Amino acid sequence: MPILHGASASPFVRKVRIVLAIKGIDYDHEQVMPGTTTPEYLEKSPLAKIPCWEDGDLVLPDSSVIVAYLEKLQPEPAVYPSDPADYGRALWYEEYADTACAPAIGPKIFFQRVVIKGLMGKEIDEAAVEKAVAEDLPPVFDYLEGQVPETGDAIVGGKFSIADIAIGTEFVNLHHAGESVDANRWPKLAAYVERVHANPHFAPIIAAEKKSLGLDS
Ligand SMILES: N[C@@H](CCC(=O)N[C@@H](CS)C(=O)NCC(=O)O)C(=O)O
Known part of the structure; x- marks a missing residue:
């Protein structure tokens, strides 16, 4: 195995x-x-x-x-689009999620609140976390707000792909850290993230993680 x-x-x-x-x-x-x-x-x-x-x-x-x-x-079900332009776009969004979303959400927000405070029980500098929320997230959310679709869970080519998986996974960490996308400021992004997380392959993984992290109450 x-x-x-x-x-x-x-x-x-x-x-x-x-x-x-x-x-x-x-x-x-x-x-x-x-x-x-x-x-x-x-x-x-x-x-x-x-x-x-x-x-x-x-x-x-x-x-x-x-x-x-x-x-x-195992090519099927495919997670990359077959159309060359859509394939390129999907790779770009995966890259953006890995290179822009992960550093904005991970070390200064998720790691502080969930790992250091939640799991290790140590004090954190909450003001520094709030500063990161206020300063590091908006440029990333602004970009994504202009990219995500009005409906559906697919940012590229009308079919759920690695692009949606790579973006969606970052927002799970944001939610674990007690933050979410402000729907008043970024309405398209907030709704898209919700739809991606409701995808049948995302939802059970999120639920199991919340349970193991004690975040399901
Ligand atoms: N490009 C890598 C990034 C992986 C990554 O940064 N993982 C983090 C955890 S979320 C890590 O292992 N960090 C430990 C370190 O940087 O020392 C990938 O896509 O797998």
């Missing part, structure tokens, strides 16, 4: 888990924490990041690499 290494609350691990769910691929899940630098893990994932996929001799770090591999391994 292949193994997915990486903690469930990582947006990058979740991205892969949703693709695995869509494709119906079975795997064992090892909850490796971010920042794991044991020699054994570094041998698998030299950048010391999660996720990492292991299937016998094949070891693949990086969520985007893993998803591209899974699409070749």
Whole structure:
């Protein structure tokens, strides 16, 4: 059985888990924490990041690499658009989510409130978190507000794809941290995120995570 290494609350691990769910691929899940630098893990994932996929001799770090591999391994149901322009657009939105949304939401908001305060029970600088919410999120939300569709859960080509998975997974972390998109300021984005999270492959993963993080009350 292949193994997915990486903690469930990582947006990058979740991205892969949703693709695995869509494709119906079975795997064992090892909850490796971010920042794991044991020699054994570094041998698998030299950048010391999660996720990492292991299937016998094949070891693949990086969520985007893993998803591209899974699409070749099992093409249906596809998570990348087949039209070349839509394929390019989907890759761009995945890149934007990984490179703009993740740093805006992850270290200064999600990690502080959910990991340091929630899981480790330590004090955090809440004013710094609020500053990040006020300053780091709006430019990202402004861009996405201009990109997302008025209806449906597909930002590219009318079909749910890696683009929606990569964007949607970032907003799960935002919600875990007790924040959401202000629907008065970014109405299209707020509604799109809600629709993506209601997708049958997203919803059960979100519910299970909320339960394990004690956020389901
Ligand atoms: N490009 C990587 C990014 C993965 C990533 O940044 N993962 C974070 C956890 S959400 C991590 O492992 N951070 C640990 C570190 O940077 O040392 C991917 O898509 O898998």
